[in-house]
Amino acid sequence: MLLFKKLYRTLFKYKSQFISMILMITLGVGVFVGMNAEWKSLKTDSDRYYDETNYSDYWLYSENAEGFSREDIESVKSVKGVNMAQRRLTVDTVIDGLEKTVSLNVYDEYLVSKNHLVSGEDYDEDKDGVWLNDKFADLNNISLGDIITLKYSTYSIEAKVLGLIKNPEYMYAVENETQLMPEFDNYGYAFVSPDTFKNITGFEVYNQILIKSDMSKEELEKELEKALPVSTLLLERKEQASYAMMLSEIDEGVTFGNLLPVIFLMIAVLTMITTMRRITVNEKLQIGTLKALGFRDAKIIRHYSFYGLFIGVIGALLGIIMGFGLCRMIVNPNTMEGTCFDMPYWRLYAPGWTYIVTAAMVLMLTFISFLSTKNMLKGTAAQALRPQTPKKVKTLLIEKTKLWNRLSFGTIWNIRDIFRSKMRTLMSFTGVLGCVILLVAALGMKDTMSAFLNIMYEDICNYKYGVNIAENSDKESVDSLVRSVDGDTVSTLSINMDGDPYELDIYNVTHDLYHIIDKDNKVIELKNDGAYVCIRIAEKFGVKAGDNISFKIYGQSDEYDVRVAGVVRSIMAESIAISEKYAKEKGIDAPVRMIYTNSEVDSSDYDCVAKVETLQDTIASFDTFMQIMYEMIIIIAVAAIILGIVVLYNLGVMSYTERYKELATLKVVGFKDKAIGRLLIKQNIWITIAGIIVGMPCGKALLAYLISRLAGEYELFTRINWTTYVFTFMLTMGVSVLVSCLIAGKNKNIDMVEAMKGDE
Amino acid sequence: MSKIIEFINVTKTYTSGEHTLNALDNVSFELEKGSVVVVLGPSGAGKSTLLNLLGGLDSPTSGRIVVNGRDISDLSRNELSDYRASTVGFVFQFYNLIQTLTVRENVELVKEITPNAVDPIDMLERVGLKDHKNNFPGELSGGEQQRVSIARALAKNPEIILCDEPTGALDSETGAMVLNTLQELAVNNGKTVVIVTHNQNIAKMADTVIRVKNGRIKSFENNDVTLSAFDIEW
Structure with a gap:
């Protein structure tokens, strides 16, 4: 055709x-x-992964050292609504030769939270060997058939690697909550059969029960309370x-x-x-x-x-x-x-x-x-x-002012053109606006994260070494270690407020090594007259300084009533902070979890030390986290810039085409190419400046919204550096000028002779 | 009278693909200052090319064009812009006014490019449109718009006024008015007015008539007696 x-x-x-x-x-x-x-x-x-491995719905933790007995698991299984249940022991071990932490799992049955096999043999409780996380194995050059030794307390579990596996529970594998990002080469996990474990250690203890159930957490909690004699802590998937x-x-x-x-x-x-x-x-x-x-x-x-x-x-x-x-x-x-x-x-x-x-x-x-x-x-x-009759030009209000007569012809021409082509102007404006909003939000995200890390590492953490204390350590030896290294300490307890779990952190921070900060990120002193709740808890419970709150500690039946002394920013966990002295006053006691110190500690010198990490190590893991953020930001920023270029170019060409005849006339009359170029660029620059002025606050608002959506995980705040504004301004302006120059360059090719002929 | 324009062996060749066309073929002539010149010829004869070369919209392939003693055949783009800004004024068949500028602003814009510009209001008065100075071109009739474009050409205070079918889009009455304005410019102000047209009748008001055909000059005549624009029969 x-x-x-x-x-x-x-x-x-x-x-x-x-x-x-x-x-x-x-x-x-x-x-x-x-x-x-x-x-x-x-x-x-991830859903496919959960389904394949029959990922657990609930985790039941025992609060006493004996763990769950055979009777306990039978009682749990007989609860109506519990579809499957299985006991598990999870302990932290250290892999010999590498001195890295490997979380060791022992399942009494193999039904729930099973492994995904990557290579080698599938898990079999009759086999004597170890199944190791493939990523950890790869990064540490461990292959199938190698013999590894896992040290736990005084025992050494030596076994052959039979299979390389992944487990959904370790999909995001962090060793403890001070870590933002998993380090797959430093922290691994492994499985051995109950027989293997028993043969070496001589005991059979399970500190957790994994449950598959369709019940809600409240219903299940109630049922388990009836079924079990001991106090337990039940966590659901999202916890x-x-x-x-x-x-x-x-x-x-x-x-x-x-x-x-x-x-x-x-x-x-x-x-x-x-x-x-x-x-x-x-x-x-x-x-x-x-x-x-x-x-x-x-x-x-x-x-x-x-x-x-x-x-x-x-x-x-x-x-x-x-x-x-x-x-x-x-x-x-x-x-x-x-x-x-x-x-x-x-x-x-x-x-x-x-x-x-x-x-x-x-x-x-x-x-x-x-x-x-x-x-x-x-x-x-x-x-x-x-031909389409051009829209009638109307006299604008500003033309009546004195100022109007003093404007140059180029300015007048551009102002009238903007008002005549409102739609086109609006589009260019929207394009610039979008570009600015995205740039401010993306770069602001980076500023916010950097500020967040700065506060974490400059204001909060003032120590060189963080010493993780092993579970069930002897109190005397921990206390003597604290004294010998002049350390600050923190102990952590799980508490229950209105049915939800929170963290209670008990601080002894007298050496200025660890700081607590308030809402405005100012370091505050932890006084001995009350509890300091984090912003999220303060908002959730509607409490402020002077109010009272009450909580229960898991594994205990007493209810504690405390006065709120202030609101603080807890970067990660939703927590309440109290001083050790205040804890003693209230009769709360907990083992030290972490010592902050500036003295070097060799973990092999002390039985009670699980691991020593330098602040540098922790910062390095945050850097990985930031790297991901940066890549995201670069993608968004690049997309924003392309968006700006394409919209401005498209509309610029359109405007150029429509004014072709007028431009040709100016050229015939004697205007130079450069002067005509300046006319075209002028209009784009105006629109760009308008877009930037409106876009900056909008970008800030978008960032605030995005941060508020992420605030479930972290207690963040919005921060936009002035450099972000300057950078956004220069980048957007640069894009606008570049596009204008591209279009202005076209006027060299205007065919004056053709354009002077009538409309064809 | 002195000579203001000189064409010496001017050739303009257009090439498109394998075809070459001599729009002007070895053309030579001289024009006197303050005369009204009419260039006649059928379409495609080369009369517009002649005007474009004279106006500095284009450069000749060979030969020389001397205006006011200055050779304009080899000027750069910017030099040509300056030449157009200072020496020639254009009047087109379709007026080519800027629709978003008022009548006054359309005339005023030449102030941006030439220091010789004269008062735009005076120019509008001269073409009889002073009362319309704040109107937009779209609000005027064709004849009025053409007179605005003459005012714009005049505002630069150029030596030469070049007109491409200035009455082509006008009825006879307004056409005569426009031509009369142009004639007065030559007679009273000593401007050289070159009018390109295919309308034979206009030749009667010219001092010089050039007939062009197939890129060559067919005849070059000086009229002893010229008629006023209003006396021409259409």
Whole structure:
């Protein structure tokens, strides 16, 4: 068909507009699909992992040293609503030769929270050997068949590595809560059969019960209280680090996925509407000619609607490809998410509705072309043939002021042009706005995280070494160690307030090695007259200094009533801080968990020391965490800049095309190329400045919202450095000027002779 | 009278693909200062090319064009811009006014490019449009718009005024008014006015008539008697 030839040639004629529209849609759909595929993939892959391994629903911890007896497990199993239950022992061991911590698991039965086999033999309780985490093994050059020795207390468990495995409970494997990021090479986990363990140590103790049940936590707690004689602590999935981290990562993804891509998608669609309308206006004469030649309206409309469809389909397809590419950068066993999670499955999935939204967008674009063409075809063929009458220019209010007469002609021209092409101006403005919002939010996120780490390491942690105390250590020897190293200490207890677990931290910080900070990140002194609750608890319970709160300690029946002395910022756990002296007054006693000191401690010199880590080590693990953040931020910032460039370029070309004749006139009259270039750049700079002014506070608001959504995990605050504003300003301005120069460069090629002829 | 424009063996060749076309083929002539010159010829004869070369919109392939004693055939882009800004004023068939600027602003804009600019209001008065100075071009008739474009050309205070079919889009009455304005400029102000047209009748008001065909000059005549623009029959 001849019209097909025309289609091809028209596409060529408007190639820069069509290419930029396709780019816009690719970018919009790409970010949309990519960000939603990120969480969807994590969810689908982790769910598959949980299902495959029959991941536990509840964890029951014993509060006494004897753990759970055979009777206990039978009672739990007989509780109505408990589908499966199994005992487990988890102890921290040290792997011989490497001196790294390996968490050792012993299951009395193998039903719940099973392993995913990577290589070697599957777990078998009749076999004598050890099943080791594959990632830890790889990073420490341990292979199948090697003999490893795990030291626990005075025992040495020597066994052959029979299989390399992954376990969902260690998907996000951190040794303790001071660590933000897993270090797969420093912390591993292993499984041995109950017989193997018993043969070496001579005892059979299980400190946990894993339960599969469909009951709610409250119901199950009530039932277990009836069934068991001892006090226990029941935790559900979301209170377990691996599950909670994955859940919050998915939640985070949903938040980002619902917010950021909308900005991209909206700008893409809005730009499309403007551009498509402008193109049909430019094509009005062609449209009229076809009509005059006798083509039916329907055929012409179909022809022009096809442009929208064509651009939409190409853009959407490229966008989906880009989305999955983007997603693969994040959801990847070797990069970003891979440094957090140890999972066997890393397949990518996009939510079904993202395809529906994408398809709807393509249809909408087609519909936009349809409407714009229909608009041009109104009335008779003769009317259609007439060029679109330009909108009447209205006198603006500011023209009545004295100032107006003193403005240069370029300024007047640009102001009138802005008001005449309100839609186009609005689009450019929105493009800049989106770019600025995204840049401020992304860079602000980095500022916030840096400030957060700064506070952590400059204000809170003032020590060189953190000494982890082994469980069940002798109090005398711990006390003597504290004295000999001039250390500050913290003890931690799990407490129950209104049915939810929180942390009670008892501090003895007299050596200025560990600090507590308040809401404004100021270091405060922990006085001996009450408890300091963290911001999240203060908000949840609606308490302030002077109020009272009460809690129970797990494993004890007494209820403690304490006065709130102040509100503090607890960066990670939801916790209450009290001084050791105040704890004694209230009759609360707990073993020291950690000693902070500036003296070097050799862990092999003391039985009570589990591990010594330097502050530097801990900072290094945070750095990994930051690295992931940076990569995320770079992706968003790059996307924001591309967005800015494409929108501004597209609209710039449009504005240039529309003013072509006027520019040619100026040139004929004697304006130099540079002077005309300056006119064009001027307008873009105005719009850019307006976009920046509005965008900066909006970006700040977006950041505050994103941080508030993440606040479940950490007690964060928003921080945007002035450098971020300066950088955003310069980057956006740079983009704007660059695009303007590209377009201004075109005026060298204005054909004055052609342009002076009449409208064709 | 002194000579102001000199074409010496001017050739302009357009090449597109394998085709070459001599729009102007070895053309030479001289024009007097303060004369009204009409260039006649069928479409495609090369008359617009002649005007474009004279106006500095384009440069010749070979030959020399001397205006006011200055050779403009080898000027750079910027030098050509300066030449257009200071020496020539253009009037086009389709007026080419800037729609977003008022009548006054359209004329005023030349102040940005030439120090010789004269008062725009005076120019508007001269073309009889002073009362419309705050209107936008879209609010004026075709003849009025064309007179605004003449005012704009005049505001630069150029030596030469170049007109490409200035009455092409106008009815006879307004056309005569526009031509009269142009004629007065030559007679009263000593401007050289070059009008390119295919309308034979306009030749009657010219001091010099150049007929062009196939890129060559077919005839070059000086009229002894010229008619006033209002006496021309259309």
